[in-house]
Amino acid sequence: MVEVPLGKDKIVVRDLSIYYGNVAALKNVSFSVKDREILGVIGPANSGKTSFLRAMNRLNDLDLSSRVTGSILLNGKDVNREMDAEEVRKKVTMVFALPLPLPMSIFDNIAYGPRRHGTRDKKRLEEIVEKSLKAAFLWEEVKDRLSSSAMKLSGGQQQRLCIARTLAVDPEVILYDEPCSGLDPISTAKVEEAMFELKARYTQILVTNNVKQAARVGDRIAFFLMGELVEIDEADKIFTAPRDKRTGDYITGRFG
Amino acid sequence: MRRLKELIIEKTILLNGFACIFFVVLIFFFLAKDGLALFRTISIRDFLFGQLWNPIAEPPQFGILPLFLGSFLVTLGATAISVPLGMACAIFIGEIAPRWMRELLKAGVELLAAIPSIVIGFVGMTMLGPMVKNIFHLPTGLTALTGSFALAFMAIPTIVSIMEDAISSVPRSYKEGSLALGATHWQTIYRVIIPAASSGIVAAIMLGIGRVIGETMAVMMLTGNASVMPRTILEPVRTMTATIAAEMGETVHGSEHYFALFALGLVLFAITFIINLIADAALHRKRK
Ligand SMILES: Nc1ncnc2c1ncn2[C@@H]1O[C@H](COP(=O)(O)OP(=O)(O)OP(=O)(O)O)[C@@H](O)[C@H]1O
Ligand SMILES: [Mg+2]
Secondary structure (H helix, E strand, O other): OOOOOOOOEEEEEEEEEEEEOOEEEEEEEEEEEEOOOEEEEEOOOOOOHHHHHHHHOOHHHHOOOEEEEEEEEEOOEEOOOOOOHHHHHHHEEEEOOOOOOOOOEHHHHHHHHHHHOOOOOHHHHHHHHHHHHHHOOOHHHHOOOOOOEHHHOOHHHHHHHHHHHHHOOOOOEEEEEOOOOOOOHHHHHHHHHHHHHHOOOOEEEEEOOOHHHHHHHOOEEEEEEOOEEEEEEEHHHHHHOOOOHHHHHHHOOOOO | OHHHHHHHHHHHHHHHHHHHHHHHHHHHHHHHHHHHHHHHOOOHHHHHHOOOEEOOOOOOEEOOHHHHHHHHHHHHHHHHHHHHHHHHHHHHHHHHOOHHHHHHHHHHHHHHHHOOHHHHHHHHHHHHHHHHHHHHOOOOOOOHHHHHHHHHHHHHHHHHHHHHHHHHOOOHHHHHHHHHOOOOHHHHHHHHHHHHOHHHHHHHHHHHHHHHHHOOHHHHHHOEOOOOOOOOOOOOEOOHHHHHHHHHHHOOOOOHHHHHHHHHHHHHHHHHHHHHHHHHHHHHHHHO
């Protein structure tokens, strides 16, 4: 793991635009993400939040109609020009809106990533699975049924399983795309608690439709609107004294 | 008025559905009636395990083992060829090929399905047969293997289209979930997509085999039609279907030979029925 001093830039985004065909989903966005912070990304539907996350770990490559210009630097390296897609995705993993485990056992779900990256040793895998599940606050609930199907877990448990699964590949950055949109308040609280715990080690970017959630967990907040970055600042400032009127309007629920 | 119309349409559809089942049952009884008549004069054991099929001998021999083995060898060979090829093709179409090529390949595969089996038999006879003969230095190119090749081409469209369906109906989220963890495209195909599509894949293989076992024309032209106990896949064999097709015309209605061919048909029916059942079970497992 590349050690960037706390508070320094982990990710630098420069003039990033994302097009689907000729339609721009993100327009000339530049900002940076500090090491081991939680960046909350808020904005109304279609503002380009998901597109941004998918560009970050190059899942956009799968969509042949999409095109990315500008650059995203991870630890100073351009993810599109200086790194393989697999390398990027291992370092920058993603938790999706719908918690969808792979159709296999709980254990195999977590071990899936490490196995693909060459860990074969059974003892080592068991350690990783336990550690990851503990970090995602799921261990106590599933430790007696690791070999049962992950599809049988509840929605909230599945989402924490997905978080555990991303932790198991030992990433540097974790992206969340509305991870709690399908969860009840208690499960949501557990997921948020996990994020807090993970701050010690990981840089996290949380896209959420829930402004309150962004306020609860975000260190800094970015506000996207129609593919533009309107404002990015410390959470306190954004929520108490936003510089842009549109930010204030969105936060107080006057539009969007 | 609307209600009446609905009712009529509904009942018509229902009737059609029952008609299909009714015909299957009818065919089965027809087959069973004449087929089982054979066992008044010949024991089931001699029929199933007899090593000689010779209806014009004195007394006539109706042991289907050589025919069964002939069908088995040809089918085995065709399966061994068509499953890997079909699977690779389905994965390529479903996962790897760019969109324009995908459409082109799908059309090509459908075209392959539309070639009449007599044409495949014809091409096999003039090209495949001599090739097999030269490569393996055989006295004749009309062998089980030659039939296998031709049948593989007939099974591939079935296998590819059903497998491709199964592969492309694997939820996108499985694929993205795997890729997002840094797995490569191939790892994702091998570890996630194929297992998730496994029931459809099994069904595709089964239906492909069903297609091969029932095929008659091409095997009759290509396998040499020698009803002897085959030892290797490089010898002429005779399949069950080819036997029925070749001998039906020369039997006397109601003779022992006539009943024997029906009994053979009954065996064939049972085999395809079981294969379809397995395919069905596999597909049902998926839906659950
Ligand atoms: N695969 C795609 N193909 C074509 N257009 C797309 C694709 N994905 C997104 N878009 C378009 O890009 C724009 C931004 O979409 P995006 O999903 O990034 O928004 P979002 O901020 O995540 O919205 P939401 O809050 O609804 O999730 C939308 O106008 C959308 O229609
Ligand atoms: Mg989104």
